[in-house]
Amino acid sequence: MDIEARLAAMEARLRKAEDQLEILNLLNTNGPLVDSATAQPAGELWVEGGGYSFTLPEGGDKRLVAPDEIAGMYGWPGHLDLVKTGCAHLTATPKISVKGDEAEAVGYSVVILREEERWFLWRAAVNHWTLRRTDAGWRIVERFNRALNGSEESLATMRKVQTI
Amino acid sequence: MDIEARLAAMEARLRKAEDQLEILNLLNTNGPLVDSATAQPAGELWVEGGGYSFTLPEGGDKRLVAPDEIAGMYGWPGHLDLVKTGCAHLTATPKISVKGDEAEAVGYSVVILREEERWFLWRAAVNHWTLRRTDAGWRIVERFNRALNGSEESLATMRKVQTI
Amino acid sequence: MDIEARLAAMEARLRKAEDQLEILNLLNTNGPLVDSATAQPAGELWVEGGGYSFTLPEGGDKRLVAPDEIAGMYGWPGHLDLVKTGCAHLTATPKISVKGDEAEAVGYSVVILREEERWFLWRAAVNHWTLRRTDAGWRIVERFNRALNGSEESLATMRKVQTI
Numbered sequence: 001m002d003i004e005a006r007l008a009a010m011e012a013r014l015r016k017a018e019d020q021l022e023i024l025n026l027l028n029t030n031g032p033l034v035d036s037a038t039a040q041p042a043g044e045l046w047v048e049g050g051g052y053s054f055t056l057p058e059g060g061d062k063r064l065v066a067p068d069e070i071a072g073m074y075g076w077p078g079h080l081d082l083v084k085t086g087c088a089h090l091t092a093t094p095k096i097s098v099k100g101d102e103a104e105a106v107g108y109s110v111v112i113l114r115e116e117e118r119w120f121l122w123r124a125a126v127n128h129w130t131l132r133r134t135d136a137g138w139r140i141v142e143r144f145n146r147a148l149n150g151s152e153e154s155l156a157t158m159r160k161v162q163t164i
Numbered sequence: 165m166d167i168e169a170r171l172a173a174m175e176a177r178l179r180k181a182e183d184q185l186e187i188l189n190l191l192n193t194n195g196p197l198v199d200s201a202t203a204q205p206a207g208e209l210w211v212e213g214g215g216y217s218f219t220l221p222e223g224g225d226k227r228l229v230a231p232d233e234i235a236g237m238y239g240w241p242g243h244l245d246l247v248k249t250g251c252a253h254l255t256a257t258p259k260i261s262v263k264g265d266e267a268e269a270v271g272y273s274v275v276i277l278r279e280e281e282r283w284f285l286w287r288a289a290v291n292h293w294t295l296r297r298t299d300a301g302w303r304i305v306e307r308f309n310r311a312l313n314g315s316e317e318s319l320a321t322m323r324k325v326q327t328i
Numbered sequence: 329m330d331i332e333a334r335l336a337a338m339e340a341r342l343r344k345a346e347d348q349l350e351i352l353n354l355l356n357t358n359g360p361l362v363d364s365a366t367a368q369p370a371g372e373l374w375v376e377g378g379g380y381s382f383t384l385p386e387g388g389d390k391r392l393v394a395p396d397e398i399a400g401m402y403g404w405p406g407h408l409d410l411v412k413t414g415c416a417h418l419t420a421t422p423k424i425s426v427k428g429d430e431a432e433a434v435g436y437s438v439v440i441l442r443e444e445e446r447w448f449l450w451r452a453a454v455n456h457w458t459l460r461r462t463d464a465g466w467r468i469v470e471r472f473n474r475a476l477n478g479s480e481e482s483l484a485t486m487r488k489v490q491t492i
């Protein structure tokens with residue numbers, strides 16, 4: 001390979017490594033925003049029109065649209081109760097797969113909540129994210145989140161780790 | 165340094181960064197496969213003949229050989245009970261050390277299990293992984309896993325973080 | 329851009345990616361050292377004179393100076409009790425922001441502790457780290473850690489994720 005070809009190949013590989021690291025930073029920004037009720041910036045981690053579909057605590061599921069519906073949820077009284085009690089929406093490092101200007105990730109997330117002198121796992125879920133490179137950096141397109149309850153939908157979400 | 169030497173040095177450094185990121189993806193693939201009883205692909209995260217040594221829930225330890233014995237475990241009735249209940253074998257990001265075509269990692273893992281409306285830590289352990297670059301990408305050679313119970317073996321596994 | 333400029337640009341970008349990965353390794357070294365009472369090396373993850381400020385279990389907070397006061401804490405009877413019981417000081421992957429020879433990170437940490445046949449979250453906290461490149465690699469300058477209890481200080485620490 002001549003120098004031009006080697007430079008171009010390295011630039012492409014380097015960009016892909018940077019993308020994986022930037023997506024890791026993006027996903028790890030969500031928790032601290034949400035847990036401090038910093039609502040609007042949390043909604044803006046998504047592209048406009050993107051979605052967050054999740055299992056409701058009472059069962060069933062819901063899809064909220066970014067940025068306003070997602071940001072809106074972080075003003076709900078139930079969410080503000082979590083914030084006042086002391087909580088962490090913790091994203092475990094997922095498998096991340098970058099393909100050009102699109103990416104996918106599959107991994108777990110938990111919500112840690114204080115209860116007197118201890119903390120417990122109020123929620124545990126599996127997630128499939130699709131992501132897109134924008135002029136402002138990487139953003140979430142869809143976050144599909146299902147509680148860990150043995151449902152076929154939760155298991156199918158886990159199995160996506162094979163094909164991303 | 166001339167251009168040739170700078171290109172070669174950067175290619176080596178870039179490969180090492182890519183290796184750390186690929187190993188992170190490999191280790192984060194294990195949980196979603198295991199927790200959805202996707203047994204054979206889980207076993208194939210190891211090289212053939214590789215091993216997984218872990219503390220048994222009832223005490224003592226066991227080493228299973230990849231891929232078949234490891235995959236086989238994910239069909240055990242006890243494991244399928246976890247899957248139906250809702251669980252996550254979550255690998256916390258370890259320290260990863262890449263040396264050419266071999267690598268090591270030391271870090272924690274937990275098993276999160278549902279119990280009625282909550283989840284709890286059914287298991288918590290420390291791990292020492294050895295890994296190898298293969299034609300099919302990075303694979304696990306040995307995963308040595310010990311429950312966090314104060315045993316000398318668990319503490320010695322943690323201390324490996326100093327020398328990898 | 330000519331070849332010299334492209335090489336220089338790539339070298340700078342590559343170093344930044346390597347820095348993020350090295351910081352991830354540094355932060356993930358702390359837990360296994362601390363949980364095996366490997367005290368002095370734990371204190372030396374900081375620059376000399378660096379600090380670790382944390383919420384005390386009984387309330388209030390304390391700042392210990394590196395390396396000796398931090399290392400000293402890991403010889404306290406209360407800490408050795410955790411080690412003998414079986415524990416993990418687990419650092420969740422934070423958002424990491426590298427700016428030249430300085431860096432910052434914001435993210436969660438938990439202490440997992442054994443209790444008979446299970447493990448529970450003895451502690452959960454948010455952290456803001458400042459870090460510095462030294463001749464010996466990246467080191468922690470300050471770790472500011474506050475328990476997740478809804479306090480204004482804990483929420484302000486989370487919000488730093490927006491500006492790093």
